[in-house]
Amino acid sequence: MDTFTFKRAASVAEAVAAATAGVDAKFLAGGQTLLPVMKQGLAAPSDLVSLARVAAMQGIGVNGGMISIGAMMRHADVAAHGEIKALLPALSVLAGGIADPHVRNRGTIGGSLANNDPAADYPAAVLGLGATVVTDRRRIAADDFFQGMFTTALEAGELITRVEFPVPERAGYIKFPHPASRYALVGVMASKSAQGVRVAVTGAGACVFRATALEQALAKSFTPGALDGVAVGADDLTSDRAGSASYRAHLITVLAKRAVARALEVRS
């Protein structure tokens, strides 16, 4: 690993100032993506700004119909949180299915979203539940946040501080894990709320996206049967050793049906 200057931020302002001061500074959250990438020599930041001690990025709060999760909350924290289990079990299931226990004990929701891996799980939660990404300087709606492969709306030095999830009436998440990596070969989050139906798909393309054809069918009837015969085009989907684009397209409808069935089994 190339050398870097290590800085520990005690506040959001300090973190942003340190990130802006460095030539090529990067935030360090759980390090579960950044450290492997640095070890491979694919990233060589001048400064690493540790977020571990930033109090404003910790904690999970439930207020009315809103769950606010600090960006430094580990996947294991989200998976085990009692109120999330009760109000939004689809999110507990999603967080508890990321990687393995050791990675879940370090990896954070903020790091996962900033990274926006095309096969990551959290992007499906944020887009499929219509969450809001809160940063040091603004609030970004899910529909504006994810912009392409490993690309988000974040500006240089912009820090995700919290993520706010509105509690839907119903939601379900199903992933078809890659047999070796556990990342999503395809993952589908389907939800229904007063704002409407959302279906977000991860793993299938270059970036998480909403499956509008499925959303329209589910808006008429939020049941698995409503998706019978509704196909998703394979044109822009990923083909690799694990599955062809048409295989992934087929999986999207299959998993969306299961996600809706799961959503109907449990409240939200």
Place this chain on the structure above:
Amino acid sequence: MTELSMTVNGVVRRAAAAPTVLLSTFLRESLKLTGTHVGCDTSQCGACTVIVDGRSIKSCTMLAVEADGAAITTIEGVAKSDGTLHPVQEAFRAHHALQCGFCTPGMVMASVALLAHTPNPTDAQVRHGLEGNMCRCTGYQNIVDAVLAASQSMKGA
């Protein structure tokens, strides 16, 4: 170089480390605790699993500076000081849950952490809980059996 201090297996240990030093390297090379193995060094295999502040983590994927001030348990810290094996170690021995032994320190640490929060796991929960640990010899069946047996022998212990 920064002077780091952590409580490792109950003893306060201090050593200087550059920011790039991984916790696995710090444990093995600065503290000479070579029981923690480095298998892949790419965050996949779990051979380097240790417990930091009560949570199992892959020590090849954590900077030593990030563990400054933490309480750490490594494989050297699970048996009693008189040499009595931890119930998980004893169950691994009794159930032939190791062959070459390379993955074993990580498997044991992962199992200890798993049983701490899930004292009565099902077969499926053990398999899910050990997803971050790879074994190239045993085929896992005896490891799962050992963890299930350890959960029984730890009852009332």
